Amino acid sequence: MRRIMLFLLVLLASPLAAAEVTSQRLERAVAEPQNWLMYSGGYNSQRYSGLGQITRANVKKLELQWVLQDQVPGVWQSNPLVVDGVMYLTQRPNDVMAVDARNGKHFWIYRWTPDPGARVCCGSNNRGLAILGDTLFMGTLDAHLIAIDAKTGKPIWNIAVADFKAAYSITMAPIVVKDKVLVGVGGGEFGIRGFVAAYDAKTGKELWRFNTIPQPGEPGSETWSGDSWKTGSAPIWTMGSYDPALNLVYFGTGNPGPDWNPAQRSGDNLYSDCAIALDPDTGRMKWHFQFTPNDGYDFDATQVPVLADITWKGKPLKAMLWANRNGFFYVLDRGTGQFLSGTPFVKVNWASGLDASGRPLQTPQPEGAPVYPGNQGGTNWYPPAYSPRTGLFYFSVWENYASIMRREEATYEAGRNFTGGGTIGVAPVPGAPTVGLARRGPIDTWTSEVGTGATVALDPRTGKRVWSFPQYDVTTSGNLVTASDILFTGGNEGYFYALDAKSGKLLWKASLGGSIVMAPVTYAIGGRQYVSVIAGNVLATFALRP
Amino acid sequence: MMRSSLQITGLWLALLLCITLPAAAQEDHAYTAEQIQGGYRLYSRQCQLCHGANGDGVGGTNLGRQQFRFVATDSDIRKMVANGSTGGGMPSFALKDEEVDGLIAFIRSGMDRSGVSFRLGDAARGKAVYDGKGGCVACHHLAGNGARTAPDLTDIGILRRPGQLFTSLTDPIKATMPINRPVVITLKSGRTVKGRRYDEDTFLVRLIDSGENLVTVSKADIKDYQVRMDTDMPSFRGRLSDGELGDLLAYLISLKG
Numbered sequence: 001m002r003r004i005m006l007f008l009l010v011l012l013a014s015p016l017a018a019a020e021v022t023s024q025r026l027e028r029a030v031a032e033p034q035n036w037l038m039y040s041g042g043y044n045s046q047r048y049s050g051l052g053q054i055t056r057a058n059v060k061k062l063e064l065q066w067v068l069q070d071q072v073p074g075v076w077q078s079n080p081l082v083v084d085g086v087m088y089l090t091q092r093p094n095d096v097m098a099v100d101a102r103n104g105k106h107f108w109i110y111r112w113t114p115d116p117g118a119r120v121c122c123g124s125n126n127r128g129l130a131i132l133g134d135t136l137f138m139g140t141l142d143a144h145l146i147a148i149d150a151k152t153g154k155p156i157w158n159i160a161v162a163d164f165k166a167a168y169s170i171t172m173a174p175i176v177v178k179d180k181v182l183v184g185v186g187g188g189e190f191g192i193r194g195f196v197a198a199y200d201a202k203t204g205k206e207l208w209r210f211n212t213i214p215q216p217g218e219p220g221s222e223t224w225s226g227d228s229w230k231t232g233s234a235p236i237w238t239m240g241s242y243d244p245a246l247n248l249v250y251f252g253t254g255n256p257g258p259d260w261n262p263a264q265r266s267g268d269n270l271y272s273d274c275a276i277a278l279d280p281d282t283g284r285m286k287w288h289f290q291f292t293p294n295d296g297y298d299f300d301a302t303q304v305p306v307l308a309d310i311t312w313k314g315k316p317l318k319a320m321l322w323a324n325r326n327g328f329f330y331v332l333d334r335g336t337g338q339f340l341s342g343t344p345f346v347k348v349n350w351a352s353g354l355d356a357s358g359r360p361l362q363t364p365q366p367e368g369a370p371v372y373p374g375n376q377g378g379t380n381w382y383p384p385a386y387s388p389r390t391g392l393f394y395f396s397v398w399e400n401y402a403s404i405m406r407r408e409e410a411t412y413e414a415g416r417n418f419t420g421g422g423t424i425g426v427a428p429v430p431g432a433p434t435v436g437l438a439r440r441g442p443i444d445t446w447t448s449e450v451g452t453g454a455t456v457a458l459d460p461r462t463g464k465r466v467w468s469f470p471q472y473d474v475t476t477s478g479n480l481v482t483a484s485d486i487l488f489t490g491g492n493e494g495y496f497y498a499l500d501a502k503s504g505k506l507l508w509k510a511s512l513g514g515s516i517v518m519a520p521v522t523y524a525i526g527g528r529q530y531v532s533v534i535a536g537n538v539l540a541t542f543a544l545r546p
Numbered sequence: 547m548m549r550s551s552l553q554i555t556g557l558w559l560a561l562l563l564c565i566t567l568p569a570a571a572q573e574d575h576a577y578t579a580e581q582i583q584g585g586y587r588l589y590s591r592q593c594q595l596c597h598g599a600n601g602d603g604v605g606g607t608n609l610g611r612q613q614f615r616f617v618a619t620d621s622d623i624r625k626m627v628a629n630g631s632t633g634g635g636m637p638s639f640a641l642k643d644e645e646v647d648g649l650i651a652f653i654r655s656g657m658d659r660s661g662v663s664f665r666l667g668d669a670a671r672g673k674a675v676y677d678g679k680g681g682c683v684a685c686h687h688l689a690g691n692g693a694r695t696a697p698d699l700t701d702i703g704i705l706r707r708p709g710q711l712f713t714s715l716t717d718p719i720k721a722t723m724p725i726n727r728p729v730v731i732t733l734k735s736g737r738t739v740k741g742r743r744y745d746e747d748t749f750l751v752r753l754i755d756s757g758e759n760l761v762t763v764s765k766a767d768i769k770d771y772q773v774r775m776d777t778d779m780p781s782f783r784g785r786l787s788d789g790e791l792g793d794l795l796a797y798l799i800s801l802k803g
Contacts, residue, residue, distance in 0.1 A: 431706060446724070472747045
């Protein structure tokens with residue numbers, strides 16, 4: 001009897017007793033909310049979890065279960081995966097860890113040391129992993145793609161996706177579609193030619209490549225003056241989404257290069273700053289929609305495309321919801337790319353509005369004048385969430401924030417900055433600190449005078465805010481919404497929040513002492529719901545007090 | 547006077563003086579906004595390739611921070627530009643006098659592209675103004691002395707550029723850092739807290755109050771919260787002579803922690 005009990009206990013306790021993550025499981029990832037099988041939880045990138053044990057009534061009973069301390073200081077943007085009780089995540093620069101999701105204790109660590117010559121604009125970031133079967137996939141700062149055995153942490157294959165000497169890099173989490181691993185490249189500040197490519201998950205063999213910038217003779221090449229297409233950037237550095245029924249995979253593309261000197265690349269600069277829909281089998285583009293033609297502001301369209309089936313003017317619509325760095329919220333038809341609506345969600349002065357096709361009516365500001373939103377945008381890469389229960393779209397915004405752009409001629413040299421100027425935040429007093437990409441310290445000396453943050457719930461049907469949860473400092477946090485109508489989010493101040501997803505009311509908070517620059521995830525083991533979030537150099541996991 | 551003392555004394559004293567006195571302390575110079583901006587334009591064309599946009603492109607030299615390997619005074623810089631440096635590999639530049647004036651002004655401004663006019667005098671005399679006529683210690687703390695109601699100035703020469711410090715002395719409202727604005731908080735309990743913020747977030751204000759206590763105020767307890775857009779710092783234009791202002795500025799710039 002005792003032996004049987006022991007056997008049962010071992011079975012229950014063994015987190016590695018798990019089935020393979022098949023592509024069928026990935027397609028139905030949302031239907032197994034105990035796991036977090038890909039960057040955004042599911043292919044629709046809603047970051048909506050079906051778990052509902054933590055409710056608005058009991059959320060105050062959340063308590064810390066365990067913490068995982070990052071061994072490598074720096075902004076920690078990684079988004080964990082949770083697969084049948086095991087959490088897989090990356091830490092700087094390109095470490096992969098497998099830990100027990102109940103206690104944060106390590107099974108293994110795999111370390112890839114990127115070449116010291118790797119160049120990235122904005123820190124040694126890595127946003128996470130993808131999984132297929134029992135193989136994990138990670139892109140690296142020196143633009144490799146590495147397949148790693150999820151059971152042992154040993155590399156299976158390792159290929160160079162692009163040349164890091166020309167400042168190609170990978171910071172995004174790859175996305176697995178069927179038997180392929182798709183990954184894009186960063187380097188938008190270095191004059192790369194952006195692309196997304198698909199690799200055989202078993203061998204690492206490249207199967208197709210979609211260049212975000214057409215070469216002369218291809219459709220769209222007429223939107224680049226002279227040879228500017230060669231150094232036009234348009235990277236892909238945030239995660240994609242996938243609609244299995246339409247068989248389309250979606251990505252947002254980054255800024256054209258040089259960033260701040262659009263005169264050097266006259267034309268619309270396709271397919272920079274676009275939503276693109278690709279056939280995942282062939283890499284052929286089905287449609288594109290450009291948010292910011294001939295961008296002079298660094299308004300990367302590198303937000304995670306949110307796919308939602310909504311009612312639009314009385315009819316069902318397979319929608320794509322997109323709060324863009326340029327300050328407008330868009331609704332697109334994700335089958336065709338048709339523009340349906342666009343509304344500013346923060347103060348915008350670089351455009352007076354959008355025309356019927358969604359093209360911005362650009363209103364360039366005089367030299368030296370503030371541009372709203374500022375360089376980091378009204379929002380940025382930090383993932384939004386959408387709840388099919390509330391019908392609301394949740395995201396983090398920077399308010400009353402402006403920058404002054406400086407434009408100059410840029411000369412291309414492989415691997416060197418190719419930005420065509422620069423940008424400074426607008427400050428009330430010369431020399432006063434301004435908000436930036438990430439917090440530079442625990443003390444806020446810039447104050448709300450240079451911009452504030454808010455977590456916003458927006459009704460996609462109207463483009464209007466339903467509620468805002470204001471934050472004193474800006475927020476660079478991703479979002480997570482659950483079946484019990486709780487929105488988990490955070491901010492640069494180091495608070496981790498549970499908000500009422502219907503009203504925006506603060507239900508619970510924890511002060512974690514470091515900026516939250518990833519999106520929280522939730523999972524369950526043995527019927528117990530956990531919520532994990534990274535703040536500063538700590539991953540903290542909460543569950544209800546028993 | 548200072549030069550004669552340098553000649554008389556040994557090398558150890560010369561070194562000591564170099565450490566304790568700022569580079570610009572030996573001469574009294576005025577730099578106009580026009581010179582600074584002209585200097586910036588010249589710098590971006592002629593100097594930036596080697597010295598970099600921030601003045602730190604050549605090892606051992608940081609022009610914005612007034613860290614040099616071979617020069618100290620304005621006339622040293624003038625000679626360096628005209629003759630170049632055999633030891634450091636800098637070529638000579640044939641520039642007009644007014645162009646070099648601009649370049650020096652731009653460097654002395656801390657490479658402040660939007661620089662305002664200012665005058666730099668003698669830091670030793672400036673210390674006397676700080677301790678005496680200026681009355682700075684009544685509010686400011688410096689290296690262990692003085693009150694703490696106004697910002698600590700121990701490393702102000704690193705934190706602020708000369709033009710910004712000059713504005714602080716002559717038109718302080720325009721130069722007050724947002725975090726240093728005086729706050730007046732009335733709590734629901736009726737108590738009033740006055741002070742200067744260290745940090746603020748969505749829920750809390752952390753400040754040093756008028757009694758020099760470190761205080762955290764919960765915003766939930768606040769009835770009225772005023773961030774004053776004026777300042778308790780007086781303007782010293784008129785209170786101090788132009789010469790005294792230049793000396794005081796030179797002293798403040800020399801404060802590097």
